[in-house]
Amino acid sequence: MRYAISSRRTVNIWPGFVDALAALLMVIIFLLLIFSIGQFYLSDALSGKEKTLIKLDRQVVKLADLLALEKTTSADLQETVGELRAQLSSKSRKNELLQADVDMLMEMRDQLEKDMANFVTKLHENDATLRAEKEVSAKSLAQIEILNRQVKALREQLGTVSKALGLELDVETASIESLAERLNVALAEKAQELARYRSDFFGRLREVLGENPNIQIVGDRFVLQSELLFESGSADLGEKGKAQVKKLSETLNSVASSIPDDIEWIVRIDGHTDKRSINTKEYPSNWELSTARALAIVRYMVAQDVPAKRLAATGFGEFHPLDNETTEEAYTKNRRIEIKLTSR
Numbered sequence: 001m002r003y004a005i006s007s008r009r010t011v012n013i014w015p016g017f018v019d020a021l022a023a024l025l026m027v028i029i030f031l032l033l034i035f036s037i038g039q040f041y042l043s044d045a046l047s048g049k050e051k052t053l054i055k056l057d058r059q060v061v062k063l064a065d066l067l068a069l070e071k072t073t074s075a076d077l078q079e080t081v082g083e084l085r086a087q088l089s090s091k092s093r094k095n096e097l098l099q100a101d102v103d104m105l106m107e108m109r110d111q112l113e114k115d116m117a118n119f120v121t122k123l124h125e126n127d128a129t130l131r132a133e134k135e136v137s138a139k140s141l142a143q144i145e146i147l148n149r150q151v152k153a154l155r156e157q158l159g160t161v162s163k164a165l166g167l168e169l170d171v172e173t174a175s176i177e178s179l180a181e182r183l184n185v186a187l188a189e190k191a192q193e194l195a196r197y198r199s200d201f202f203g204r205l206r207e208v209l210g211e212n213p214n215i216q217i218v219g220d221r222f223v224l225q226s227e228l229l230f231e232s233g234s235a236d237l238g239e240k241g242k243a244q245v246k247k248l249s250e251t252l253n254s255v256a257s258s259i260p261d262d263i264e265w266i267v268r269i270d271g272h273t274d275k276r277s278i279n280t281k282e283y284p285s286n287w288e289l290s291t292a293r294a295l296a297i298v299r300y301m302v303a304q305d306v307p308a309k310r311l312a313a314t315g316f317g318e319f320h321p322l323d324n325e326t327t328e329e330a331y332t333k334n335r336r337i338e339i340k341l342t343s344r
Helices: 002-009 014-165 169-209 239-256 286-303 328-334
Strands: 215-218 221-225 265-272 311-315 336-343
Touching: 239 286, 265 286, 286 311, 286 336
Parallel strands: 265 311
Antiparallel strands: 215 221, 221 336, 265 336
């Protein structure tokens, strides 16, 4: 019994222990194998990564070189830009100076053009005065020519009579020449007398109409701006216009009563417009408008007892301006009515 119990307690564990150790050894060998394989692949991967890092380092070096080159280029460009800006600033100052010179030259040109326009205007005024004097002179010369023909006829008649009566032709010729001289003097006196009446007429007219910048005496003409008499684009005399023309008519009647009957005189009313075109049903052009305005003044003067035979209406349109500029001031100056006392 005791032996049986002792047999049972004595158990041999070494085979199991050996098996466990063998199994553990196999596990360790397997793990070492796995570790070796992993180490191999890890070393290979690390080697590839290192190559990649070396390659990246090289690229970084290249990029650093490129960046340094770019910085150098950028610095050069900045320096170039600075130089260009300095040149631009210098050229801008030069351009400003040149522009100032150009502006000064343009002002001088404008002033010269204005002076030239004023000179041309005065030249036209003098030319108009000269033409008027030439007209009077031409009429006087025509009358002198008629008188000369009459004198010649008288000479022939006197020659015949002197032969028949035995008179001395030299004495008669001297008398006829003296008569011709007296006639010439008389004609000149008539022209001077008409000029005196014109001056008197303009003087009285200036007193009646008063000092007004829109009323001027230019040469042998009395000039009124159209705005004093008419609305824009119209040939109907307004109330203010009628008042001005009435004063003109009264002054003319007072002067006309003192002009001798043997002086053939008329008052010429000339209408002028600016060069801006008008195209209405009533006035197709500036000619019609300027003529209609002159006629309106003449008709109203006739209604104020001015003899119709002493009046003449003329329209010049835009073709005889006082100022050739294209400004509102020039247009206003050119829209006018001119009144002229002259011989017929």
